[in-house]
Amino acid sequence: MKARAIAIIDFEFQDGFKEAALEQTRLEEAIEAVVKQSKSVVYHEVDMRERRGDQTPDLKRMKIRLS
Numbered sequence: 001m002k003a004r005a006i007a008i009i010d011f012e013f014q015d016g017f018k019e020a021a022l023e024q025t026r027l028e029e030a031i032e033a034v035v036k037q038s039k040s041v042v043y044h045e046v047d048m049r050e051r052r053g054d055q056t057p058d059l060k061r062m063k064i065r066l067s
Contacts, residue, residue: 006059006064010051011023011048011051020048027046027048028046031044031046032044
């Protein structure tokens with residue numbers, strides 16, 4: 001069986017992109033640790049980008065495009 005896990009974490013940084021870069025590094029390291037503990041993981045990727053607006057997404061209704 002194949003499965004995909006999607007996690008959303010919204011951050012608010014006071015010091016802008018420098019603080020965001022440090023947090024992205026911490027996030028990548030944390031996910032790498034999870035991946036190392038599981039032999040089931042065949043692929044992983046971390047992406048952090050600027051977020052606009054104050055609405056939170058509904059993960060259950062979100063559609064993921066592969067293009």
